[in-house]
Structures are given as structure tokens and as C-alpha cells.
Amino acid sequence: MPMTDVFLKVGLNHYLFLSALLFTVGMLGVLLRKNVIVILMSIELMLNAVNITFIAFNRFQQPEQYNGQVMVFFVMTIAAAEAAVGLALAVMIFKKFKQVNIRFFEHLKG
Amino acid sequence: MLALSDYIFYFLAFTAFFSACSVILVQNPIYSALFLASTMVAVAAIFVSLDAGFVAGVQLIVYAGAVMVLFVMVLMLFDLKHDLDAFSPGILSGAFKLASVGVILGLIMGSIYMSADMVFNSQVTPIPATLDPVRGLATTLFGNYLFAFEVIGALLLVIAIGAVTLSRVRGGTHAND
């Protein structure tokens, strides 16, 4: 396949590239930011990237089955649950230290 | 030539990527949350273009409509506008983190590229019109994945109780309980 076609014909690979890019951005956010809430948001970003992969594979490889879509359903549920608990923790940290720095998580005992 | 659907993909992909980058680069977390919401909407649009309309709707309702509203609400309630040193300190560790992320990105991209021949062949096959996507999704969900579905129900119950209990730990407005 000649290289020029890579950009001209959007296929499964393009969705996977996009997903990889979004995942990396989310990972950078987790590693570089200090704010707990931004870190949580970056995790949501990574989960979204994974969802794109699921849907893209589902569409291109098994267009008549729905395993990928059901998986995305579950991933979304887990992501929302994680956000709910994560934010509850972040709010606790904020109430104690008036700041939501990831550093303060080590002081949470009992 | 680029087909119309390719233009749509590039537009949505660019929107998603640009707002994703803004999420981690913007100093004010409220802007981060709003940018993340726009990423979610762009991803939902990508889902629609991949013929997963129901999942796209769920993405809008759950992610863009519920989770991000929660984020924005928390940020506004607690007035977290001042986030002066947004990034973790340390040049060396920062460089190390960047490098490791770069390596991972390279690995992912490489593996996608290496398998290009394998997946490039999979061209878009139109979904037969007789198939109702939501029906198929439901049949799969309540067929093969029934156990996972019930477990999700139990998990949500645990989360609901856990979140309320967490917010009650001393120091909150519920201190008098």
C-alpha cells in the first residue's frame, strides 16, 4: 500500500491512531498535573480513548455483533463510578487541606 | 480523493485531540473540565459516525451530561480557580515522565503500523438495514453479558452507598450526624 493512501482513506488504523494519541495525552495529564481533579479528568480521557478502540474494532471487524459496544457500556459505567468515588475523595482532601494536591493523598488515614 | 466521511473524521479527530491537549495544558481546572466535555462530545460524534448511535447517546448522557457536570459543579462549589503551580515540580522527573510517555506512544503507534496490513484490509462493510442496532445490543447485553450486567448493578449500589459514606466522614457539613 503506497504511503499517500494512508491519509486519503480513513480506516480502522486512523481510529486506532486517534485513540493512541488521546490515551497518551491522558497519561501525560496523570503524570504531569498536580491537581487531583485534573488527574481524574485525565483518567476519564484515557478511558474514552479505549472506548474509541472498542467501537472501531467492533465496527470494522464484527459489524454484525455488539460485543464491543457492550464493553463500552461497561467501561462507561466503571468510569462514572470511578469519577464519583474519586471526586468524593477529592472533596474530602479539599475540606481538610483547602487544596486538591495529589501530594496530600498520603495523609489520608482513617 | 478524500470522501466526505473522511473530512468528518479528520474534523472530529482534530477537535477531540485539540481539546484533549487543552485539558492537560490549561491552568484553570474549570476550563480543563469544559474542554474535556467538548472532547466527550467529539468522541460521541465519532461513535455516531461509526454507526454506534446508542452508545453515542449514552456517552452524551453519562459522560458529557452527568460526569462532567459533576466535575464542573465541584470545581465551582469549591472555587478552585487558583491553581498556580499546575504541574508537578522537577525538571528531571518531568523529562523522565515525558520520555516514558513518548516511548509508550511510540510502541503503540509502531504496533498499529506493523499490523497495518492486517487491519487495513478491513474496509467498511455497510450494516444490513434489517438489523436494529439497539435490539442487537440489548440481546447481547442480556444474553452473553447477563452476569456482568447484574454485577454492574451491585457495583453501582456499592458506589452509591460508598460515596454518601465518604462525604459524611468528619469535617463535612454532616459533622453533627
Place this chain on the structure above:
Amino acid sequence: MGADKFEISVNLIKMAVIFLMMIQIVPILVWVERRGSAFIQNRFGPNRVGPLGLMQLLADAVKFLFKEEFLPKKGVALLYYAAPVMALVPGALALASLPLSPTIHIEPFHLFGQLWAGVDGKGYDFAFQGFSINVGIVYVLGISSLGAYSLLMAGWGSSNKYSLMGALRASAQMISYELALGLSLVGILMIYGTLSFGDMMKMQEAALTYGFFGQKFTIPFLPDWGIFHNPIGMLLFASASFAECNRLPFDLPEAEGELVAGFHTEYGGFKMLLFYIGEYGHMLVASALLAIFYFGGYNIPQWLMTLLPVNHIPGNLGAILFALLAHVVLLTKIIFFLWVFIWVRWTLPRFRYDQLMDLGWKTMLPWALVNVILTALWIFCAQG
């Protein structure tokens, strides 16, 4: 968007017309609201400008255009200006996905010295609908749930504690009632077994039929509308949509006495009007959904239908006339529900905030659950 130039241009025009419909309805509704409230409260209302005060709306729009541009000193300019623009989006995008008429089939025809016949040469299919999304109601719910951002952006952007308080209250209220709204629809979805609006309306065409253990009982003079199958769901949906639109008796977000004016305290001129357009757009969508789900959409009872002469006109003209009639029927229902929205506003007093939350979470949500369970049992019995 379409296969050839004709289809693309028709689709674009439909989209623009539906958006303009939403904008146009605002001055009319404002006028109806002011005249209607005056009528209910035994006053005159606006009656100086033009006949019946109808020109008042034009005067208002012009006045709004010439208001001073104002940004609060500590306000965040980007959010402050983006909020009213974003307020338009959910209403417009949701309204465009509703089919406001049945599908019309246009036979191939000659125009500009060319045969227009669509892709497959069989003509075109149009409905008075901006675009068709196959998941219907899920899309509408998803788009409407984005409405909370506009409120939060306005509240934060104007950097006034009353605005922020109003915005938080509004969004907490919206999300609380979204639960009851979403759950109340489950019952009717069980009965129709589809998410698409067009299919739902097709299922309500026949005469009212109940099933009971495999037997069928038909009541010929009543239409097969959703309200006869799921009355609790209809009540819950209607009251939840009042709260979703932030209308009285659920208009706590803008309670004038308590919160100055809610999230739009610092807004004036056309920015304020854009919020109104968003709110009335929401009302329009809610009324249309109510009509589509529970009141047969563009259908009228079957015996009435057979009396109409429109059915017998052949060709493109007949199809268009029929669609127009159906559109008028649906529009009449929508206007009736809009009037109910206004009527209730001037009849019922406002809830207190804790009563409001209690009603949403502890009354409507359990009742919606009960509705789901009852409907499931009912369908189970009906099928035997």
C-alpha cells in the same frame, strides 16, 4: 446530508426553517404569556403597540438589540459570552431531530431541464425533520443534558454569588428531574419497543386496542395513543419536563425574591433574550415529545381521518398536502401543551427548594419505578 443537489438543499432549508421556527416562537410565546397572564389575572397586558399589542414583540426585539453591551468587572469574558450562545444549542439540536410530519414520498420530476429522481431513481423521501438519528429519544435526552453547561458557565462567568448560586440550584434541579424524566419514559418504550419517533407515531395510528392474555379488545372510537396505555408515565413525564424547563412551579433557579434573578442576574439585552430562546426551545421540545409519546404525534383518530378528502388526491401534491395536514395537527397539539405550560405558570405557586428536591427524588423517582414494574406486569399479562 443527501445524495444530490436537490436533496442537500431541501435538507439544509428544512434545518434552517426548524431553527427559525424555534426563534420565531419566542416573541409569540412571550406575547401569549403576557396576554395570557393578564387574562388570568384580570388585567390588560400589553395592548398599546399594534393590534392586540402584537407589535410589542417586535418593539422588544429592537429594544434588546440597542441595549448597552455590559460585562461585569470581575466576570470571565469567554464564559460570560459563550453561555447565552450555548443556551441555544440543546433546544435547537433536539428540536431538529423530531419528525414534525410523516415521511413524504416525492416521485421523480423534471426541473431545470433535468430529471430529479434520487440515487436509486425512485424519487425522494422527506419528512419535516432537520435530520434523522436512528436512536431518537436517547439522542434528545443526551443533547438536553448538555443544557446544564450553559447555566453553569453563566453562573461562573458573571462572578456574582447569586448567579453562581442560581446556576448550581438550576443544574442540581435539572439533573434531579432528569432521572424521573428518563425513568418515566421506560414504560412507554416498553410498549412501543422502539426508540425512533417515526415508528412510535406509526404505532399510534390504529384504534385503541388492549390485549389481555392473548385476547384483543378494540375500542373503535378512541385512538391508540400512549396515554391510554401508560397514564402514570404521562403524568410523570409532563411534570418532570416542567422542572427540566425551569418553569413554574419549579422555577427555583430564577426565584426573584430569593436569588435576585438566578443565573442570568448579570445579563441584559440580547444576551438575556438568547437565554429565553433557549428556555422556550426547551419547552417546545418538551411539548413535542409529550405529543409524540402520549398523544399520537401527527395522528388524529382514525374515523376522523377517513372523512378527510386529502387522502384521495394523487401524486406529489397529495403527498405534500397530507404531510402539511399532519404537520398542522402536530403543531396544534404542541401549541396546546405550550399553553398548558403558560397556564400552569400563572396558576400554581412555587415550591420551596427542599420540597422540590424531595418531590423529585422521593416521590417521582419511586413512582416512575412503580410505573415501570406495573407496565412490565401489564405487558406480560397482555401477551399471556
Place this chain on the structure above:
Amino acid sequence: MTSVLPVIVLFFLVVAFGAGILFIASFLGPKKSPNPAKDMPYECGIPGTEAPDSKINVKFYLTAILFIIFDIEIIFMYPWAITFLDYIKKGEGAYIMGAMGVFVLLFIFGLFWEVKSKALDWD
């Protein structure tokens, strides 16, 4: 694959309309006249006082968290609702009712617990 295009087009149309109107209005209106009273946050005409350290009302975010959880449970009911009739016609009505029955029981228990624990009470 292009079914999302009209939505995008309409979105930009709406945003362009709103932004255009605001832009035009900013030209037509009188220029801003500086006035200290006008720049203050509006408080019914009383000179504004900034809230010192307003008390955080946890209720709002607790409501939002509970909303997320129940919202997902409701979303899971949608695919169930539209296939309910199919399953009954196939003669598997008891199966699908049982599948959702367990889920709804968990839902009811959760709701009952939240009401009982006063997490949903506003003062």
C-alpha cells in the same frame, strides 16, 4: 458514516447565529459608560458585599454523584425496555423479567438506603 454531518452543520449554524446577534448588538448599543455602581455585582440595588468565606454546601455535589449512579441504572433499562416485547413473544418473558428484576431490586435497595440515610434531605 455521514449521519453526524447535519448535526455538526446545525451546531455551527446555531453558534454562528448566536455569536452574530451578540456581535451586532455590541455595535448597535451605546458604548459602555464607566460607573462604579454598575461594575459591582448586582444585589437588588444594595451596595454589594462580597461573601467572606461562604459555607460549602456539600448537598449539591452529593446530589450530582447520586444522579450519575442512578442515571446509569436508568440507561441500562432502555435497551431492556425496547427488547422486552421481543423476549415475551419468544416465550422468554420470565427470563428477561428475572434479569431486570434483580437489577431493579438493587436499584430500589439503593434508593431506599439513600432516603433512609437522609442523603437526599435538604434542610
